[in-house]
Amino acid sequence: MNLPITKIPTKTLSKPSKKLTKEELLDSKMQKFIKDMIPTMYEESGIGLAAPQVALNVQLCVVGKEASPHLKKDLVLVNPTFEVLSKKKEVDTEGCLSVPGTFGKVKRFNHIHVKAWDEKGKELDFEAKNFFARVIQHEYDHLQGTLIIDKAKDMYSKDAETAEKFLKDFEKYKN
Ligand code: ZN
16 A cells, blocks of 8 residues: 655755654554555655655655665665764765655765564664665654755755746645
8 A cells, every 4th residue: 555745845845853662663553554554655756765754753764775786685774873974075966855856956875784673573783875765764753853954955846837836845845
C-alpha cells in the first residue's frame, strides 16, 4: 500500500521525531509501515523517504539501493546517527518529496560514518561517501525536523505555478 506524502506547510515536518525502542520497531504495525514506505518511495520517484514524510514522527527512514553502487538492497535506518569523517563539504542540488517541484543547493559532508538499526533492530555500522552520504544526511535532517528549505541556497521551482504555490506554503510553514 502506498502512503500519502506529508508536504509543506504541514507543521509536523518541523518537529523532531521520537526514537524507536526495539519493541516499538518490532511491532507488527510498524513492520507493515516500513514495508509500505519502500514502494511509496519508488512510486514517488524518491531516493529516500523519512517517516515524518508519511505522517509518523519516529526516527526511521528508508534509502533506495540506487543511492550507492555498494548497496544490494534498499536500506532501512532506525534511530540513525552519524559522525563526520572528513570536514570537506560539497554543494549539490537537492529536491524533497515534501517540497514538490522546488529545488535548492545544499552543502553536505561527503564522508560520514553511520550507525543505526535495520528494520529488525540489527546494528548497522558503515561508512557513506558522496551521493550516498548526501541522501543519508537529507533523511537524517527530516528526523530532526529540518527540511532543505531551512538550509538550501538558490532555491528555484520547476515552473511559475509551482513557485507561487511554494512561496505561499513556505510562508505558512515558517509562521
Ligand atoms: Zn526530503
